[in-house]
Amino acid sequence: PLPVPAAGTTDGDSAPIQTNPAVQLFIDRARAIEPGFPATTQDLEATVAICRLLDGLPLAIELAAARLGSLTAPTILSRLTEHPDERLFLLRTESRDGVARHRTLRHAIQWSQSLLHPAEVRLLADMSVLVGGASLDAILAIVSPDPADLPFPSAGRLPEDGWGMPAMRPVPEAPSSGDVLNRLGSLVENSLVLRRSFPDGETRFTMLETIRAYGMELLNARGDTADIRRRHASYYSRLAAELAPAMRGIVADQLLKRLDADLPNIREALQFLSESGEVADALSLLVNLEYFWWLQGYRLEGLTWLRRLLEANGQRIPETEIAGDQLAGALTMAGHLSALSGDDVGAGGYLADAITLARVHGPVRSETDALHHLAVLARARGDDDRASEYWIDASRKAGANKLTYRQGISFWHLGLLACDRLDYVSATQWLSEGRSVFEANAMPIGRALVQFTEGAAEMIAGNFLVARGLIEGSIRDLTTYGSSTGLMYATGTLAELEFLEGNAALALDAAERSNYQMRQLGQERGMSRNLITLGHAAIGIGDYSRARRAYLDALRRSLPAERLPAIGAAMLGMASLTSGTQEVDRQKWTLPTNLPTSRTCLEAAQVLYRTVRRPLALVDRKHAKDTGIVFPDPASASVTPTQIGRAHV
Numbered sequence: 001p002l003p004v005p006a007a008g009t010t011d012g013d014s015a016p017i018q019t020n021p022a023v024q025l026f027i028d029r030a031r032a033i034e035p036g037f038p039a040t041t042q043d044l045e046a047t048v049a050i051c052r053l054l055d056g057l058p059l060a061i062e063l064a065a066a067r068l069g070s071l072t073a074p075t076i077l078s079r080l081t082e083h084p085d086e087r088l089f090l091l092r093t094e095s096r097d098g099v100a101r102h103r104t105l106r107h108a109i110q111w112s113q114s115l116l117h118p119a120e121v122r123l124l125a126d127m128s129v130l131v132g133g134a135s136l137d138a139i140l141a142i143v144s145p146d147p148a149d150l151p152f153p154s155a156g157r158l159p160e161d162g163w164g165m166p167a168m169r170p171v172p173e174a175p176s177s178g179d180v181l182n183r184l185g186s187l188v189e190n191s192l193v194l195r196r197s198f199p200d201g202e203t204r205f206t207m208l209e210t211i212r213a214y215g216m217e218l219l220n221a222r223g224d225t226a227d228i229r230r231r232h233a234s235y236y237s238r239l240a241a242e243l244a245p246a247m248r249g250i251v252a253d254q255l256l257k258r259l260d261a262d263l264p265n266i267r268e269a270l271q272f273l274s275e276s277g278e279v280a281d282a283l284s285l286l287v288n289l290e291y292f293w294w295l296q297g298y299r300l301e302g303l304t305w306l307r308r309l310l311e312a313n314g315q316r317i318p319e320t321e322i323a324g325d326q327l328a329g330a331l332t333m334a335g336h337l338s339a340l341s342g343d344d345v346g347a348g349g350y351l352a353d354a355i356t357l358a359r360v361h362g363p364v365r366s367e368t369d370a371l372h373h374l375a376v377l378a379r380a381r382g383d384d385d386r387a388s389e390y391w392i393d394a395s396r397k398a399g400a401n402k403l404t405y406r407q408g409i410s411f412w413h414l415g416l417l418a419c420d421r422l423d424y425v426s427a428t429q430w431l432s433e434g435r436s437v438f439e440a441n442a443m444p445i446g447r448a449l450v451q452f453t454e455g456a457a458e459m460i461a462g463n464f465l466v467a468r469g470l471i472e473g474s475i476r477d478l479t480t481y482g483s484s485t486g487l488m489y490a491t492g493t494l495a496e497l498e499f500l501e502g503n504a505a506l507a508l509d510a511a512e513r514s515n516y517q518m519r520q521l522g523q524e525r526g527m528s529r530n531l532i533t534l535g536h537a538a539i540g541i542g543d544y545s546r547a548r549r550a551y552l553d554a555l556r557r558s559l560p561a562e563r564l565p566a567i568g569a570a571m572l573g574m575a576s577l578t579s580g581t582q583e584v585d586r587q588k589w590t591l592p593t594n595l596p597t598s599r600t601c602l603e604a605a606q607v608l609y610r611t612v613r614r615p616l617a618l619v620d621r622k623h624a625k626d627t628g629i630v631f632p633d634p635a636s637a638s639v640t641p642t643q644i645g646r647a648h649v
Helices: 014-018 021-031 041-053 058-069 073-082 084-090 105-113 118-129 136-142 177-189 209-222 225-248 253-261 263-275 279-288 290-295 299-310 324-340 344-361 364-381 384-400 404-420 424-440 444-460 464-481 484-500 504-521 524-540 544-558 564-576 598-612 618-626 641-646
Strands: 194-197 203-206
Touching: 014 021, 014 041, 021 041, 021 058, 041 058, 041 073, 058 073, 058 084, 073 084, 118 136, 118 177, 118 209, 118 225, 136 177, 136 203, 136 225, 209 225, 225 253, 225 263, 225 279, 225 290, 253 263, 253 290, 263 279, 263 299, 279 290, 279 299, 279 324, 290 299, 290 324, 299 324, 324 344, 324 364, 344 364, 364 384, 364 404, 364 564, 384 404, 404 424, 404 444, 424 444, 444 464, 444 484, 464 484, 484 504, 484 524, 484 618, 504 524, 524 544, 524 564, 524 618, 544 564, 564 598, 564 618
Parallel strands: none
Antiparallel strands: 194 203
């Protein structure tokens, strides 16, 4: 195959794109029909997409370009994409020029097929259900039994039965792994299957999309497509179940990348189970991979699948159609992903229903997970009492049922909540308990999460040197163990430390890096705090326009869900843009006349902080002092929620 342009490389400048070998081949053949091709940007974009879809296969590209006599390039792309069953029919020409087997792509593939043993052709058809490639284990799991009339393969000629006929199997039987490997090797040698090796030692086998379409034709002609698709769905359901314990723990990037490579197959399995009406099996596959949908940034896709399976005609699936414990797990996941997507109200409804079901049907894991997600929502709203209550309840039930991950995470979040309240003593005590759980159960990523939060606690005590050692050590460990999610939070904490130490430029850089990581992973829910720190740092280097954008972005993210602490901090930042000690510099840019005045922003921030009874964060305190804003801290409760709850754990 010819090299094809990487995704996202059409950005405006068409000249480099047109020099790509695959694109150039399409354009050369197209100009024989339309001399001015490509006439529009849409023509070029469609050409690039066609070349990618056809995997850079020269014959397929030439045959697709030949269709320009009757179709436009965007229409060709649409037919190839939306009607895969017509793909091989479309990639043909009636021209009598050239070798007969090259007049259609089907003929070319059939010529290659003629060189294969029937058992190898059968494997080619079986493998057509695999989307985007697969491991050898997956291929061995989906391969169909050899029928009784299939000859034994051998090196050279086939064995005979004494009558001059090839010997046949007496009964259908599954091919051995050795047989499958031999057949797979032949498909690779004949360029019908590609073998790719990866640095972690894994080998995956892939098929060009045009070859896969032909294989699907063979499978459909055989009449057992549904059986092979079911084998395919069963394999990926088993894989998800095997990985579920690790997915519920603190997941390393290597595992996530493995699942990412199989995402097309996971989607195909979900599609088959959904089409077949096997809702319970589809939900099991989906829910077992909850943390994959979250941590890899596919939360909207996971949530879409959940809603499709849980609801029909606007009504939730009744408990009579699915076991109560399974429904509890699915509702917990729906609440989790809804919260990550910014729908806090919808999330709360899902989670409350999940707890009700879990307390009747189990499992305890669904209840503790739902309690955790409700606590996260409460903390974001500034309802610290409720958040503390949820996490303490989750930690107690998790400990009693040996759910060590959830217990450790609950302790860690209670430490974060104590840091929000600038309660150094409670923070260090909760974090110590979390560290003990993670260390006792060999969870190094969990320990690293606790460690950067211990750094945040030391910042409360003014021990910045100790804090830096803890935070930077955590970042090293999270990098070593491969936790991108943990790394983005630790980097955000580093940004706060840099700001507190007066390093505005370094704080800006760290906040930007953390935000970038969150965007890459689809974890934008936590960006508001970073954006506020970024805004403070931008003012510290005199970039007021950038600060304004950051504060407004934080408000945009926080207002719909009524996340009061973030709204209050962003309003404090907006107030600092129109008052303070650097008024001359700030006159270099002009606020729109419809923006609130500094006094109004400040009063709003004070009301919000009094409502949640939470003290100003350290970075907000420093920012207020640096910009000359007088902001008395709201009266804090004499006993913090985390202290109240300690006696009950």
